[in-house]
Amino acid sequence: MDFRLTDEEEAFQSAVRKFGDKVLRPNERRIDTEGRIPDDVLAEMAHLGLLAMPVPTEYGGMGASATLTELAAEEIGRGDFSMATAVFFLLEAGWGYVLATHGTEEAKREVLPPVCAGKAFLGVATTEPTGGSDLASMRTSSRRADGGFVLRGEKAFVSGVEEAKRLGGGHLTLSRAGEGGFRFMYVPTASAGITTQKFDNMGRMGISTGALTYQDVSVPSKYLVGTDGRGLDLAMEGFSVARTFVSAACIGAAERALETGMAYIRERQVFGQPLGKFEGIQFELVDLWTQVEAVKWQCRRAAWLLDTYTLKGDDSHRSEVNRAVASVKLTAPQISFECVKRVMMWFGAAGYTKDVGLELGFRGIMSYLVGAEGGLNIMRIILGRELLGKEFVPYK
Template structure:
């Protein structure tokens, strides 16, 4: 039997989030971008309605919901504020990593604060010379007694300038490739941790930037999982974040398209509504169709994850198509709304800037196609 419906509880949760997005998030969405401010208080409020703890066990104050419900949250919060959806995407990924692999001490220290929205954690993998090829990391962690000493640079890190801590991937072994990579929870206030923000095109409130680790001493208990096996232990989590990113992008595109449909029904040209012109209605029909197809692929991929089934190629499909389709939709909406949409008086230009950032983050379209090809043809035919 195939059932494409959401549960009554999921639909009720969707309504709560959509109402919250309309009343609390949309009005201030562009302000955080203009002021280059991270909306920490709204992040906490998302904690109050359960959004920041969706994939965290109830024993630590989380909701312990299924992945499909987390997808609903990503889609709905993004309708109001694209950047606040990082509270869903990042926290779901990090919540899973800590729950599955962290020590009891780390879980007790960080999971309740993460679930409540009081603390913000980032994930630091990318380096200046290691982006999608994360197995070539150069940041090192050396064991010294009851601590590890971390040194290196992490770049392109979301929430770099505002996070309270980071899950940092560093090389602990001499092996090449993914072997010998470990993960650590590094509090942001430790001596030797420095940050530098970027002047980005979009995602401005998220505080993306670089993190510099200069002989940072981290307690050995802050190792996540087994030494030299961190890369393999947490990579499965990126199948989840890639799907949530796709829904994050689609959510803001849905909002843009719905606003634009109202506009073309009430804006007149040559004596009739714009919606009566095929040059207007056909692009809307095309984009709506494409979004529906990608959206249901996203929820199918999340369902596969909830069932414990393989979904790596499905997640990669979602990741490369979701942001692309969303960017195309928002671009079309700008054109259909005319010159006012090109100004900062409307949120469309910011939505486009924000979505483009996630055509890069968590792996570009090219990288996702490599993943898909590898899954279809076998690892021995990996195209590099």
């Protein structure tokens, strides 16, 4: 067991931290108020190889390991506290990986290079207006037609709908394929028959969430991802990867909150001494830091498991991977939100202002508590199934 990062990993981590400090922090308020990540920020991310990192170099990516991508996600969550950039980053990393691994050669050559260059968006569309947790009950369906498929239905709460319209691109879309199977297809947002709607979210304003309605949308067969009928498995594989990066971004945001809090309680004088000298505050800091540290290593281990098994196409440790990913996606958003909430309270009234900026993280991290990339109870259901067996979990 060796917990040290390699020289290459350390160098990359510090380059991304520098990008977070120099580019993301000065832009995070603007990202939140203008409701988009500026093109020059995306261009810089592309320049550093941060878009769809795991995609192989021949398709424009850097062929990064999950471990390296996890380290970058931590830094991006620390840099843009609103989480918008982290969401953009991890969607492209997770679903770029799925397309690069399971997509057709034609689709990979067409779709991935612009995504890696920051000139197109790639996301995922599984959730429907009737629910996102119970994927097996989805209604959107597709049928075979000349040269491909015809898609009909509706997706909701999908990240990046506006970005895919503005930049180009689309979403890996899950649909019912008949006879109990599911189909996973890349669907460009500009396809004829698609209408979109934008939702008015409370946070992470720099990346949109919206609905996609498909009215008999023709999807060419080159956009089928993986084996027809096995789409749900591929979506789950993508969720394992993306949830690890979600957790990493939450950990980065938690560390940013604690750093902000520590600087403040060293300086703020109350009752004639720094706030940090009161054990009531100091012990709270220590408890939070200890939990963040534990979750960080849990997350890095999840990334290591992905590298060791999943990304090598080895499904032999699926249960171990599921346990590692679900447990970190269960804990990281909660401890991250708790850090932000506690630090806001250390700041007193100032913590409630936009000047201090903690509310950016408060609003952004909340998305991962309500459900983005799977609700907390869904992580508990996965863990219950892995620990006790399928017969103890009455869901598919």
